[in-house]
Amino acid sequence: MSTDDKRIREFAYQIWESEGRPDGQEHRHWEMARKLAEAEALAPSKPPRATRAASAKPGKPATKPKAVTKPAAAAPLVPPGEKVPPEGKSSTAKKPRAPRKPAAS
Template sequence: MNPEEQRIREFAYQIWQSEGCPHGQEERHWEMARKLVEAQQSAPSAKLASRARKPASKPTEVAAGAGAPASKPRAARATTKKVASPAAAGDAPQPAPQPTRKPRSPRAKKDA
């Protein structure tokens, strides 16, 4: 018995067990196992081709003195606009006032 047939037999047995050992499904289990073995045999070559296109690691930083920065600097965040008033022109900026909330009224008790 060749190694491929042995693998098909093992897969078919595992499929048979996973389905609760039904009778009369041997041909279907054998066909499913054969397709699994074929897929596994063709899968390694596909993985090698896809890995060859990807870089193994991140690109290294640009050598010192090359003139290009290693990473792009972050953009400054937008700040809120200050309303200019003549009295506060020389003072430190004041924090924005917090909105006031309406106090909640207490809940009424239910009579049992």
Template sequence: MTDDRQDRIRQRAHEIWEQAGRPEGAHQEHWEQATAEIDGAAAKPKKTAKKAAAKPVKADAKPKAAKPAAAKSGKAKSK
């Protein structure tokens, strides 16, 4: 294990321990969680600025209806 990776895991495990209320006897679980987070973050590709700036879809948004074939061909129907 590289020193930098071990330091990052140690720091993250400490943060997890503090967030959990500093319980005694949970150091192994905190270390494993920190290891998974650090290794998982390194394995995932970083988002590009374009993807991060993408417009979110509203949960209640309805999909747009497809236009009739006549409207697509330039022959609009009259109402």
């Protein structure tokens, strides 16, 4: 048995199992598996990588791409005479707690 036939058999078995192992579908499963194996054989083994080195001009060294950083968050505007809140703290005042209900007696 050739390698292609083994691969087709594996695909057909996987298809058969994925469909709940139905009876009488061998021919359809085999055809589906044959097409999958054929497509797999025609597909390149490694997808081509687009790199700067490939697009660089001959004789020039390829440059390493720079890391992308997020811009720093804008500092909040603080009116003159007010204090700047510490890092991670909100400048808004906390809400006052609601008064407790009197205990039932």
